[in-house]
Amino acid sequence: MYYKTKEKVHGLLHPEIVGDKHWDKIINIFIVTLIVLNVIAVIVETIEPIHKEFKEFFYYFDLVSVIIFTLEYILRVWSSNHEKKYSHPFWGRLKYMISPAALIDLIAFLPFYISRMIGVSIDLREIRILRLLRILRLFRLTAYTHSAQMILNVFRKRKNELGLSFILTIFLIIIASCIMYFIEHRYPSVEESKFTSIPATLWWAVVSLTTTGYGDMYPLTDVGKAVGMIIMLSGVALFALPAGIITAGFIDEFRANRVKKTHRCPNCGEHLNMEELENHHDNR
Secondary structure, rough: OOOHHHHHHHHHOOOOOOOOOHHHHHHHHHHHHHHHHHHHHHHHHHHHHHHHHHHHHHHHHHHHHHHHHHHHHHHHHHHHOOOOHHHOOOOHHHHOOOOOHHHHHHHHHHHHHHHHOOOOOHHHHHHHHHHHHHHHHHHHHHHHHHHHHHHHHHHOOHHHHHHHHHHHHHHHHHHHHHHHHHHHHOOOOOOOOOOOOHHHHHHHHHHHHHHOOOOOOEEEEEEEHHHHHHHHHHHHHHHHHHHHHHHHHHHHHHHHHHOOOEEOOOOOOEEEEEHHHHHHHHHH
């Protein structure tokens, strides 16, 4: 009875485990809805008139949420040793408690208890936004597992290309900052120039390369304006690289999945889906 209950609880809290998919979806949708409502509460609480008028409501809503999250965390820790990698009654559970997913769950409610134990009033409105991290559990729902895995595969397979584009971006930002600083830092004078240092010019470089253009820093010399145009055009091309790499990764992943879902014709070796395979055999 004890082990069956643990197995059932573990299956309900972990949608990737084959079990009662109806109830595990209901539980996860409830938790995700609660997380979203907590995030909305954090946002709305920043409006001071609303916070003053509904302060008591926000407190009890937070209290109920913390109780639910705490109960969920305790059940997760208790049932964690159902998995083989956490099988030890003590060390297995401890290993689970220091896993990234468990730490995110813990951070969601731990500040509430700390503030009560030490008797210090902590504004939890800022800390509570950490619950937003728990919304990642959406990808653990059975319906989204495949899509989430596809995204991870794309980034995993294209990590070298993405890493190189990131390094090139950093390199261009530093070079652009250095060039613009030496062109503009003495104009109209050293005291009046906004390009006071290379670190200060980094802000201009990032804003220009991303074509945001806040207008708080801009070149005044003709040479600076010409260099600025080149840097902006370079930024458009460079920042398009990661998007192209990721798109190519998705195309390759879709093609790979399509091949997996097809069957190889024993006669000609062509990859076809079931309907095409049947028609192919009939035609032959």
